[in-house]
Amino acid sequence: MIVVMQTGSNETQIQAVIERLEEHHLRGHLVRGAERTVIGVVGAAIPPTLREELEHFSGVKETLRITQPYKLVSRELRPADTVVDVRGIVVGGNRCVVMAGPCSVESEEQIMATARAVREAGASMLRGGAFKPRSSPYTFRGLGELGLRLLAQAREETGLPIVTEVMTPNDVDLVARYADVLQIGARNMQNYQLLEEVGRTGMPVLLKRGLSATIEEWLLSAEYVVAQGNPNVILCERGIRTFETATRNTLDLNAVALARRRTHLPVIVDPSHGTGKWYLVPPWPWPALPPEPMGSSSRCIPTPIGPDPTAASRSTRRTSPP
Amino acid sequence: MIVVMQTGSNETQIQAVIERLEEHHLRGHLVRGAERTVIGVVGAAIPPTLREELEHFSGVKETLRITQPYKLVSRELRPADTVVDVRGIVVGGNRCVVMAGPCSVESEEQIMATARAVREAGASMLRGGAFKPRSSPYTFRGLGELGLRLLAQAREETGLPIVTEVMTPNDVDLVARYADVLQIGARNMQNYQLLEEVGRTGMPVLLKRGLSATIEEWLLSAEYVVAQGNPNVILCERGIRTFETATRNTLDLNAVALARRRTHLPVIVDPSHGTGKWYLVPPWPWPALPPEPMGSSSRCIPTPIGPDPTAASRSTRRTSPP
């Protein structure tokens, strides 16, 4: 922590800060400049409330934090990449892993057809929702345990491990009985009881970044899981909320590059959710582009490949992105 | 819903949309213009997924929603203001109601001294946290049930009703035994199980707006509570996340004016949290302003009055805003 004194602050004011630090067994190092004085405090044990308290001291201009509040997930602590093993599929290694599937499990016919299409397209895991968080109380919220059973059936046939969301601490045991990866949705990124509960399972956890969570907050939420002794966290960038509303979310690709430096945990990207429009996720190389929405004549549209394409299910029935 | 066709869309494409609407028992009204055609669909029962599905139809440019997805909380449905009665204190009537108290309940001494100061300053309710959501797993998370008992003790002495947060469905019964108003924090605004659980209690609920929730999403979360038969929802604007980081949050005063038109529920404001700096919430009239942070010589600082001043506790011990 750095305590920045106001221009013209006096010795009594500086001394008051030093003394308060000493009450917390911290040592303040004075750095005096032509214009102002700053006090450096370098130590692991600075209580979070102390920083704010000092901002209220006479003669103090502001305080600055100089260390991140997370430890276990930090690459400074552990330089080597974490690798998460999901039934033999390695996430965080050298190979690209694709997870695909419909937004919600809707019926046996739908999930089985989708699972087969996902496997044929070359993806490694099947993702689908049995419990769905919905802004409106009047919207379909998933099939619940029936959906989980259908996912298990799809795994049995295709061999694809299953990624599915758990929304509340009470459901963790139930979902853990069926799933291979427990997904924490963006709206629950700071549902701390839920984070601790999935932490206790020791199972792979896919932690979506909150709609407006900073990278630091995202890593702190991962810290909640890892602090329970569960190192198997996969981070997922899925788009943030910005002023731009022409796309549903703004995929923050920067966050992937930066998070990779700050943490040793693997980071995956959900491009179809990140844009909110599946037709913006064509595979490379780009085709010649017709004016947007390309319409239902999906024959001529190259299949989007990504963590959450609804493409797979488009061949059997029209469905909506999550 | 309005379906906007592309310039140059043809009759077959228009007909395909009309037919899909009819499969949902909806009637599409054609409006043909010089440049393009739009199809209007006016009815209560448009499934949310249908809109997105139609965006993928050939010849369709985009779709627009024309009704809000909430009903029970809408002022269109119920023009008269909802008034919430909290042990005789009326929220949403003609009188200004002030709720005050510390961020967290920390000790008997602290909460009792604060409660007396709050009552003397003229506030009507005591607010304090026994369960605290924290970004970091390494931060004090509240006294739990002990905190609730201390709040009840403060109520006994001062007569002030108690507002306190509940964070997880499992704790609702416990918190409801002590609290007069159940607070849902910003991070839980879309914790739907929790919303339904507090809805079932029938008790007054203070619903904070999420950090980056639109006004519509906020009202939809209120709809979750009211849909359980509990009309006693108080909305609380507490600042949103924007690009500006010089203040912790950006208090969205617009949202209060707009929400008051869209809903009949009462709306309160948390100014000290909305700025994140208590010294930006002086009472009117403004004093002459010294350069910021005014320092710890708090004698000369006018007492902030607002829903969440930490000022009350400043006289007994220094504490941090929530």
Added chain:
Amino acid sequence: MIVVMQTGSNETQIQAVIERLEEHHLRGHLVRGAERTVIGVVGAAIPPTLREELEHFSGVKETLRITQPYKLVSRELRPADTVVDVRGIVVGGNRCVVMAGPCSVESEEQIMATARAVREAGASMLRGGAFKPRSSPYTFRGLGELGLRLLAQAREETGLPIVTEVMTPNDVDLVARYADVLQIGARNMQNYQLLEEVGRTGMPVLLKRGLSATIEEWLLSAEYVVAQGNPNVILCERGIRTFETATRNTLDLNAVALARRRTHLPVIVDPSHGTGKWYLVPPWPWPALPPEPMGSSSRCIPTPIGPDPTAASRSTRRTSPP
């Protein structure tokens, strides 16, 4: 500036930073902690590029700035409020100053009727646009010099000083011949040639905050004007761009409170533009609120009072907010 070294950085790396600082005649003060070392540099003359350069040094984790880059507009430099005198109307003193008028000057009849209404409603200045910045090239962009002449005519009859926008350096002389206050619009807040040009006139300047400008950037733009020897800058908060689109802008009231502490310049607020919906700016006390848009039967609507009501012109003809 604070240079934060990585955990485990070595003496050679620390020495490289110290030496580079010395090449710029700066002295680095070492603060060594259990976990890491930081280097404090306190001086007025740190080149902006040096900070970023040091971030690329081996063993450096990050750098932090500890002084604001503005000087002349800072309240640290000059604690007393600046007061701007506009033909005897004092902005920044103890009295509330209201500026009102239409978005654009459209005709003699319109501006004269509006000016009279503005004066009768008790406002102190007339505001109206002769040059209008427009997102689309196909929109009315103002009457130009004819508009300026009509504003001067309105001033002659009503005695109200005139506030009007100037958009490009070449027009400053022309606009300055008619206006009493030169307005810099939000889109031009960082048009530096324009800022310097209006700085050179010595006239009162109303500087709107950019749509997504931080408070610091806003004050830096004011610094551009004041650095030309013109202290007569009035800051204007007019709403920022956030994720919320239910209102056109988000009025950032926090910014007013914070800017008042950081600068001695007066700060005004444009509430009708800040919300983008005039019907959200009723005068206090609030009337009972009908569902939103209150319709054209404007008889029953209390006249909005604020810097930019279009209300004044509503009695003569309907017009749009800027």
Added chain:
Amino acid sequence: MIVVMQTGSNETQIQAVIERLEEHHLRGHLVRGAERTVIGVVGAAIPPTLREELEHFSGVKETLRITQPYKLVSRELRPADTVVDVRGIVVGGNRCVVMAGPCSVESEEQIMATARAVREAGASMLRGGAFKPRSSPYTFRGLGELGLRLLAQAREETGLPIVTEVMTPNDVDLVARYADVLQIGARNMQNYQLLEEVGRTGMPVLLKRGLSATIEEWLLSAEYVVAQGNPNVILCERGIRTFETATRNTLDLNAVALARRRTHLPVIVDPSHGTGKWYLVPPWPWPALPPEPMGSSSRCIPTPIGPDPTAASRSTRRTSPP
């Protein structure tokens, strides 16, 4: 335009809207539903102010726009890609074009060495600033015409076409004498006089997206240039401002995909500016990542390749990103 009436609006209110439309020679098509009525207006000539005016009519709930306000840059109007020819280098065709160079031209030695490095690394154009927009009036603002001459000298030796910024209408003629592509910076994206001035030159224009400009506003600014008869506009996504401050900007990759559908103009990306940290722009394949800032021992760092790498100049002297 769609006019949405309130639930319970009556015939007189609907008729008032229809009549006002007719005064503008527009025809309103009624669509009556169970809950409410909407009025569709489909035509090219709806004045922008009319929409807002109607929002104030009695019984009107809101209005929705159904056409984009740009025409010439729209892919609906012109489905085929625009290709911009810069001295034989084709932007918008099938080949990837890389533009590189330092933020500012600082000296002959620097720009010549950089230009050679840029050419050797395989880039097709040289980019460098002679006029630099700066938030602070106390920062280096470029060498001006001397910088332009040095760029021309670098072109002579290397054959690379030159991209350089012009900041104010008065400088357009000067910059056009030296440059091959006129760059409009993010802060000037809505400097309409400047847009029209570069439009009149007929030269290739590189139009950066504003810090918080929507895709629609960006395209409208392009429309300003094209409306002057200059079709040679290259759009440049360079990062937007969001709540996330861990990176300087948030590169909005979505915008590229969406803009490519809405417009026929070519879109390029500035990745080093979009993140604001050059070390987040390594070439593919990614190397093993050390903890962030990789330090000055740049030997082991793969050269970033992108529109704005400062990498090229790093070998000769340390310099800062723009």
